[in-house]
Amino acid sequence: MVKPRVMVVGGGLAGLAASMKLAELGVDVGLMSLMPVKRSHSACAQGGINSTNDLTRQLGDSEWKHFDDTVYGGDFLQHQPPVKELAYWAPQIIDLMDRLGVTFNRTPEGFRDQRRFGGTLYHRTAFAGATTGQQLLYALDEQVRRWEVTGHVSKYESWDFLGPILDDAGRCRGCVSQDMVSMEIRAFPADALILASGGCGAIFGRSTNSVACTGSAVSRAYQAGARYANAEFVQVHPTAIPGADKLRLISESARGEGGRVWVPRRPQDPRPPSDVPEDERYYFLEERYPKYGNLVPRDIATREVFNVCVTEGLSVEADRMCVYLDVSHLPREMLDRKLAGILEIYEKFQGVDPRRSAMKIFPAVHYSMGGLWCDYDRTADGGLQSGSPRNQQTNLPGVFAVGECDYQFHGANRLGANSLVACIYSGLSVAPGVAAYVGNLPQRPAVEQPSSLYDRAAQKHRAEYEGLLARSDGGPNPYRLHAELGRIMTAAATVVRHNDKLEEAYGRVSELQRQAYDCSLSDTGTWANQNLIFVRALQDMFPLAKTILKGALARDECRGAHYKPEFAMPEVDAEDPAERRRQAEDWCQRFRRNNRKWLKSTVADLSADGEPQLSYEDVDTSLIPPRPRLYGVLGGETIEEVWRSSHPDNTAPRKS
Amino acid sequence: MDTSLHQADNTAGERTFVVRILRQDGPGKDAYWERHRVVHGADMNCISVLQEIAEQATTIDGRKVAPVVWECNCLEEVCGACTMVINGRVRQACTALVDRLLAERPGEIELRPMTKFPVLRDLMVDRRRIFTALEKVKAWVPVDSYYHMGPGQRQSQETQQMAYLYSKCMSCGCCLEACPQFLKIELSRKQGETEEEFRAREREAIDRSFMGAHAVAQVELFSSNPIGRMNASERLDALTSPGGIQTCGNAQNCVKVCPKEIPLTTAIARAGRSATLHTLKKWFDK
Numbered sequence: 043m044v045k046p047r048v049m050v051v052g053g054g055l056a057g058l059a060a061s062m063k064l065a066e067l068g069v070d071v072g073l074m075s076l077m078p079v080k081r082s083h084s085a086c087a088q089g090g091i092n093s094t095n096d097l098t099r100q101l102g103d104s105e106w107k108h109f110d111d112t113v114y115g116g117d118f119l120q121h122q123p124p125v126k127e128l129a130y131w132a133p134q135i136i137d138l139m140d141r142l143g144v145t146f147n148r149t150p151e152g153f154r155d156q157r158r159f160g161g162t163l164y165h166r167t168a169f170a171g172a173t174t175g176q177q178l179l180y181a182l183d184e185q186v187r188r189w190e191v192t193g194h195v196s197k198y199e200s201w202d203f204l205g206p207i208l209d210d211a212g213r214c215r216g217c218v219s220q221d222m223v224s225m226e227i228r229a230f231p232a233d234a235l236i237l238a239s240g241g242c243g244a245i246f247g248r249s250t251n252s253v254a255c256t257g258s259a260v261s262r263a264y265q266a267g268a269r270y271a272n273a274e275f276v277q278v279h280p281t282a283i284p285g286a287d288k289l290r291l292i293s294e295s296a297r298g299e300g301g302r303v304w305v306p307r308r309p310q311d312p313r314p315p316s317d318v319p320e321d322e323r324y325y326f327l328e329e330r331y332p333k334y335g336n337l338v339p340r341d342i343a344t345r346e347v348f349n350v351c352v353t354e355g356l357s358v359e360a361d362r363m364c365v366y367l368d369v370s371h372l373p374r375e376m377l378d379r380k381l382a383g384i385l386e387i388y389e390k391f392q393g394v395d396p397r398r399s400a401m402k403i404f405p406a407v408h409y410s411m412g413g414l415w416c417d418y419d420r421t422a423d424g425g426l427q428s429g430s431p432r433n434q435q436t437n438l439p440g441v442f443a444v445g446e447c448d449y450q451f452h453g454a455n456r457l458g459a460n461s462l463v464a465c466i467y468s469g470l471s472v473a474p475g476v477a478a479y480v481g482n483l484p485q486r487p488a489v490e491q492p493s494s495l496y497d498r499a500a501q502k503h504r505a506e507y508e509g510l511l512a513r514s515d516g517g518p519n520p521y522r523l524h525a526e527l528g529r530i531m532t533a534a535a536t537v538v539r540h541n542d543k544l545e546e547a548y549g550r551v552s553e554l555q556r557q558a559y560d561c562s563l564s565d566t567g568t569w570a571n572q573n574l575i576f577v578r579a580l581q582d583m584f585p586l587a588k589t590i591l592k593g594a595l596a597r598d599e600c601r602g603a604h605y606k607p608e609f610a611m612p613e614v615d616a617e618d619p620a621e622r623r624r625q626a627e628d629w630c631q632r633f634r635r636n637n638r639k640w641l642k643s644t645v646a647d648l649s650a651d652g653e654p655q656l657s658y659e660d661v662d663t664s665l666i667p668p669r670p671r672l673y674g675v676l677g678g679e680t681i682e683e684v685w686r687s688s689h690p691d692n693t694a695p696r697k698s
Numbered sequence: 699m700d701t702s703l704h705q706a707d708n709t710a711g712e713r714t715f716v717v718r719i720l721r722q723d724g725p726g727k728d729a730y731w732e733r734h735r736v737v738h739g740a741d742m743n744c745i746s747v748l749q750e751i752a753e754q755a756t757t758i759d760g761r762k763v764a765p766v767v768w769e770c771n772c773l774e775e776v777c778g779a780c781t782m783v784i785n786g787r788v789r790q791a792c793t794a795l796v797d798r799l800l801a802e803r804p805g806e807i808e809l810r811p812m813t814k815f816p817v818l819r820d821l822m823v824d825r826r827r828i829f830t831a832l833e834k835v836k837a838w839v840p841v842d843s844y845y846h847m848g849p850g851q852r853q854s855q856e857t858q859q860m861a862y863l864y865s866k867c868m869s870c871g872c873c874l875e876a877c878p879q880f881l882k883i884e885l886s887r888k889q890g891e892t893e894e895e896f897r898a899r900e901r902e903a904i905d906r907s908f909m910g911a912h913a914v915a916q917v918e919l920f921s922s923n924p925i926g927r928m929n930a931s932e933r934l935d936a937l938t939s940p941g942g943i944q945t946c947g948n949a950q951n952c953v954k955v956c957p958k959e960i961p962l963t964t965a966i967a968r969a970g971r972s973a974t975l976h977t978l979k980k981w982f983d984k
Contacts, residue, residue, distance in 0.1 A: 062844065063844055066843060066844055077769070077771055077777075077779060078779075078825075078826075078829065078869075080777075080778070080829070080868070080869055081771050081772070081777040081778060081779045081868075082771075082777075083771065083772065083777075085772055085776045085777050085868070086772050086774065086776060086777075134846040136849075137846065137847075137848055137849040137850070138844060138846070140849050140850035141839065141841050141847065141849070141850045141925065142839050142841060142850075143838075143839040143850070143861075143865075143919075143920065143923045143925070143926060145858055145861045145862040145865045146858070147855075147858060148852075148853060148854065148855045148857075148858045149855075150855060151852070152852035152853055152854055152855075153852060154849070170862065170865075171862055173776060173866065176776050176866070176868070177862075177865055180865060181839075184832075184837055184838035184839070185838060185841075185844075187829070187832060187833055187837070187838060188836075188838045188840070190833070191833055223818055223819075252771045252772045252773065252777065253770055253771050253772075253773065254771050284741065285741050285743075285746075285773075286739055286740065286741045286742050286743070286746040287743060287745045287746040287749060287773055287792075288745075288773040288774070290773070290774050291774075379855075379859070383776075387774050387775070390775065390793050391741075391743075391774075391793070391795070393795075470844065519753060521749070521752060521753035522753065564752075564755035564762070564763075564764055564765055565755075565764035565765055566764075567723075567764060569723070569724050569819060570724070570767050570818055570819040570822060571764075572752075572765065572767050573752070573755075573764065573765050576752075
């Protein structure tokens with residue numbers, strides 16, 4: 043068997059895409075995952091995947107507008123060249139997935155069907171029922187299996203990544219991992235490491251994420267010196283179903299296909315939703331955001347749902363906060379053809395058929411816009427230098443990051459159906475750069491490095507493992523610590539953030555971290571010890587949790603998913619037009635001032651004492667100058683008028 | 699302002715129920731039953747029950763034990779990881795809701811590992827064989843490259859809807875657990891045998907045994923795809939080889955237990971016809 047040159051950690055969309063493309067380029071790959079890759083969290087993505095397409099193009103859409111919607115939706119906090127590249131690749135990615143056999147829904151004439159998602163006015167989203175992520179994942183899983191048969195991909199499923207191996211010059215030479223059944227710890231020589239390990243929802247206790255989304259692989263890279271950026275930008279999805287073990291997502295596609303969000307105007311109206319007459323329903327998103335309606339970007343929808351329940355007291359239930367998401371008025375045939383996957387989830391877990399009765403939903407932690415800091419190689423015209431090893435490379439030479447675990451594409455808020463395209467894009471596009479990197483190593487390849495490098499790395503992790511096994515009885519219970527961490531993080535660092543609460547949370551999380559290093563194992567065996575694997579993952583949640591809190595605490599502004607009422611922009615609400623205009627002028631001035639200070643990515647290094655150190659990086663906004671993100675802000679028209687008069691070339695998206 | 703999103707309400711009295719679990723410490727070890735008592739909270743499923751048991755790590759009679767080992771990931775029945783036998787029925791633990799299980803059988807829930815796969819530990823079994831079958835039937839579309847070559851072929855809504863039924867298969871193994879022709883293969887390494895020799899011997903045993911309904915359905919899926927159709931005959935070779943479709947005894951259990959309601963028996967009937975034609979054709983072409 044040929045030794046793999048590149049190790050990929052994580053077998054979701056990004057890791058699979060990177061593996062198959064590297065194999066095609068003739069680079070042998072080792073693909074490592076906590077589980078059989080077909081069971082990865084990408085399977086949970088429901089609604090669809092975005093790209094400009096033949097239909098939207100004729101209605102005025104373009105790749106440039108997809109690019110513009112993405113940076114506008116992200117509140118301009120992403121470097122623009124990678125996002126531009128993504129938007130221009132997107133149509134080709136969907137074509138490729140189509141060729142790979144993804145069962146995209148079809149129009150009567152046999153074309154791919156598309157629906158509308160949040161933060162855009164175009165029907166850009168291709169979909170396969172309401173299990174699009176699962177279908178895309180399977181298509182890539184199948185391709186990787188093909189390469190496995192030919193010997194170009196070797197899978198290491200049920201292996202827990204413990205850390206990168208860095209040589210004396212700081213260059214990555216492989217990784218150390220542990221077999222989760224035999225508990226064997228092994229060093230894997232490799233010339234490059236691609237982290238594609240997904241998000242870190244578990245830091246918030248329950249979320250829409252899968253159990254494996256602990257962020258442990260990323261945290262271990264962070265602890266080894268990789269930088270972590272924009273940690274404080276955590277997407278809270280507006281519509282999820284509460285559960286004891288998980289908060290299950292109900293996709294934005296429910297709204298994309300005509301679903302409406304509402305509450306009864308009478309607080310806690312006891313009537314079943316179908317008995318509440320139309321004029322006693324408060325369609326609060328449609329009323330407040332006439333242009334985008336139920337499809338405002340997620341951060342806005344989430345805050346409104348939260349607000350209607352918490353501030354206005356209009357939660358459907360008294361003891362549990364929720365609002366209605368209603369698809370019961372839509373044709374049953376269409377629901378079954380396009381949304382069956384999510385409606386079945388609701389029916390299976392809640393015992394109520396959403397085709398007949400409105401669903402009860404509430405926001406839940408969903409996606410991490412932040413992630414490992416990574417580089418890109420810009421061309422003169424603002425695109426990316428294809429095949430450059432700088433693309434997606436972290437600050438650790440030879441370590442790359444793709445998919446949800448990088449920070450590259452979504453800025454302060456991710457638009458719905460952009461994650462799938464970003465995962466596949468980053469996975470596919472990183473491959474030529476990685477191939478170039480391993481083909482032009484300045485030193486000898488990993489297999490020719492002294493074995494002592496690998497022995498030492500494995501030995502360090504073995505010692506840590508043995509230290510865990512030797513922990514004494516009577517310490518804190520790790521599962522309870524995790525629940526407590528989740529409660530603190532959810533209360534302090536989700537929809538609404540306050541500096542005093544964040545500061546307090548930082549203290550409590552630091553205290554929990556000390557307890558976690560002291561907690562007991564209830565299983566001290568050396569075979570399939572899930573208890574130990576959990577404790578280790580729990581310990582590794584703390585560096586990320588603290589980075590999220592610290593980043594949020596420092597960022598005194600509102601941007602995308604990061605909302606601090608104390609620093610909210612002033613209202614432009616005067617009745618008198620002259621006064622309103624004056625307010626709008628102030629607003630624009632403050633907007634510019636705020637951007638000068640805060641239109642920057644937070645970049646964190648973990649210092650030797652385990653505390654995150656923050657610095658700030660300017661954002662490349664050279665292609666689309668930042669402008670006020672208005673959607674449906676009160677007084678938005680006046681602000682836009684004022685903005686336009688002072689920035690004539692910077693209002694609507696320009697053509698490509 | 700309190701921002702407590704989705705805090706579970708576990709204060710609904712101290713009603714409890716018993717969970718009986720068939721445990722096994724590792725391959726080749728004896729299986730044994732163990733009982734745990736769990737407080738009945740709101741919105742519980744078998745995952746939250748096992749999470750509770752992991753946290754307690756104490757049996758009903760107060761004995762400290764290691765947490766029960768099991769597999770899970772998505773918790774919304776799209777990943778296929780958490781398959782086990784619950785109250786005698788093979789299914790996913792995530793959609794096995796406690797209230798309903800207790801309504802069927804008051805006071806107690808029984809969990810045991812799948813019986814057709816080697817137990818690794820407790821409720822975790824080795825299902826790699828499922829993916830081996832997908833290799834064998836070449837369950838993929840053999841595109842030329844991943845470069846841009848335009849879109850796939852247009853297809854009717856009807857074709858897409860049929861393909862989607864099959865493409866939802868999450869390789870969970872329920873159809874295999876229920877199948878009388880799908881038998882457990884549990885080999886152990888012989889003295890002097892290398893890891894590679896052992897894997898080869900294991901692979902041979904798997905290849906000789908029934909691939910199962912899920913693999914047959916994948917043949918239907920890929921051979922109906924406009925590009926996948928081009929190498930349909932390779933898949934039919936696999937389907938008519940030892941362990942192929944002729945092994946199916948038509949018990950029709952598979953379709954009854956499939957959580958995704960995949961029309962497995964329809965797939966078997968259609969693939970059976972194609973396989974017969976394929977065999978005849980090969981015979982005449984000799």
